[in-house]
Amino acid sequence: MSLLPDSASFHERVQDCFVTYRGHGVSFSAVDLDLVDRWADLQIPFEVVARGIRKAAEAALWDAPDEEGVGLRSLRSAKRHVDAEISKFQRTTAGRTAPDVAPEEPFHVQRHKKLVAAIKKVTRPNTPAWLSRMPQPHDFEGADRQESLALLLLLRELPFQRRRQLLREARALVENAPSFSAATRRASLQFHRAAVARQAWNLPGLW
Structure with missing residues (x-):
């Protein structure tokens, strides 16, 4: 990020x-x-x-x-x-x-397996098809990117009205600060969207 x-x-x-x-x-x-x-x-x-x-x-x-x-x-x-x-x-x-x-397996590999297992658990019995296509990350940074992407995809799995509510909530959490560049604001918004998705799905923080 x-x-x-x-x-x-x-x-x-x-x-x-x-x-x-x-x-x-x-x-x-x-x-x-x-x-x-x-x-x-x-x-x-x-x-x-x-x-x-x-x-x-x-x-x-x-x-x-x-x-x-x-x-x-x-x-x-x-x-x-x-x-x-x-x-x-x-x-x-x-x-x-x-x-x-x-x-032992590297941290990022362990995290990948925990992420997949956690998503399967919270989405059962309707596990999303994209989960099986998630590649194994190569490093720490890749694992972070993958977890953020998975959370954003989980957000899309929610009903439309619930998803729209959470997207509005995420945007409201990002201050309209003039000192922010457009790129920084986008990165911050992505984090807050992932955060509300994690809470909505009751997905644990993984290590």
């Missing part, structure tokens, strides 16, 4: 991700920057941090908004979710390089 070039720094990618998921422009405070520094020092893949931010943003959508109507006000608000994702990643990768440990 990132609109940044491949050469973008870890800090730039985190801020871009946060703004996109939040739906509002924001400047990082010194405390927020210190938090990004700590995550960068851990040498955790950016996608792990992004997943925590996304989960925090989704959770904030359904919590009571603050006085400004914004659930996720700062990067610190996402710290608990990001730290939880980092802990999962570290627990899963611990000891994986030992010679006597059998190789």
Whole structure:
């Protein structure tokens, strides 16, 4: 979902991700920057941090908004979710390089299988035909794109009136901020559409 070039720094990618998921422009405070520094020092893949931010943003959508109507006000608000994702990643990768440990499937492959299983469960007995055609992703980023696409396709599976209601809700969640570029606004709208689809289908966040 990132609109940044491949050469973008870890800090730039985190801020871009946060703004996109939040739906509002924001400047990082010194405390927020210190938090990004700590995550960068851990040498955790950016996608792990992004997943925590996304989960925090989704959770904030359904919590009571603050006085400004914004659930996720700062990067610190996402710290608990990001730290939880980092802990999962570290627990899963611990000891994986030992010679006597059998190789496991990569995270993105495990996520793909969990995604397919979860969609089959929530759509049973009318499992959509497109699910069997979803290719296995090649990396973290591909798994994220695939999950977002699947959620948008699930949105289309809903009755017309329900789908229209959710699309309006998603658009209302994205602030009409003049500082947003058209591309950033599209990316933010895509996230919010996926978020309302996840809630409508009661689909869990996958790892």
